Amino acid sequence: MQHPKPEQLTDYFYAALAPEADAAVHAHLAQCASCATAYDDEAALSSMLRRFANDSERELPRSVVDGVWERLANERPKARMAAFLGAVMRPFVAIPAAIAIVLAAVFIPQYAAQRDLPSIDASYYLQDHAAMAATVPFGVRSSVPAALVSNNDDDNAPATFAIANDEP
Amino acid sequence: MGPRKATEPPTAEQAAFLERAIEQYGKATYNFAYRLTGNEADARDLTQEAFIRVYRAWRSFVPGTSFTSWIYRIVTNLHRDELRRRKGRFYEEIPEDNAPQDFGGNKPLAVEPIDEYVERQLSEPVAKALAALSPDQRQVVILADIEEYSYQEIAEIVGCSIGTVRSRLHRARTQLRKLVQAYSRS
């Protein structure tokens, strides 16, 4: 073959040539001193870079690790509050709740007065209505609205996040 | 396994994932970031931000695939965004395969065989030469030579075609030879 182009030599060095081209360059290098020298130069450039990398290797500063956890700790409460408010302010929750409160405030005292029933503290009903309207859409009483919790089964599945040990 | 909502509260599992990721890959990630940026302050910021992303997106990591490739891709993207941000409205395109950032002049440099200076004290000239490459060239050189990734893997990490990896690498290596020699003499 002709002398390979410099790009081909680089590709050969990185084992990025197709098998036939790779074999041709391999055969050529065995019999061409100038191309063999050029190839050695490619290899020397890479080994120089690797040596530089080894010599200049650094430990991970503790401040980076601490900074990651610190930032996550700071943003967590905000994220939870935003999620909760986002759920409560959704129209399908907020509107029925508001209507229930207004209706309760208007009709319960009238109803009580008409029937001349023993006086019952209306605020008890107000609280109960509001609480029902707020909690029923979520299904369960918990600090995290059920509507926000993914119901994917695999959320409860055992951990499957093993990190492959794949040092290149 | 569907993606989680961003608002979902963190779990112990998620924290354990992050902890193990930092433990196993923190140093490599920091070194990669250091070589990309060329300075410790930026490398610290980049590494920290990368692990925050890992934490948030932990569900999108596919078990059995290379975690290193994944986090290097995150670091590469963050670095690119940061360069764009710093260039502000003057940013058009990160210098692709054009002249190095820092190394003045168009005058050709004499080429001598690398063997002749490879034994000398090299850290400083190599560091300077790497710093003088364009960011895109520096990325592919680091990934190909220091991290020893294939063209295909580099293309996936950087987000470009294999042909682009190949041409960037060739030009980067040509530049590097000249730059290392020039800085070794000075």
Ligand SMILES: [Zn+2]
């Ligand atoms: Zn030849």
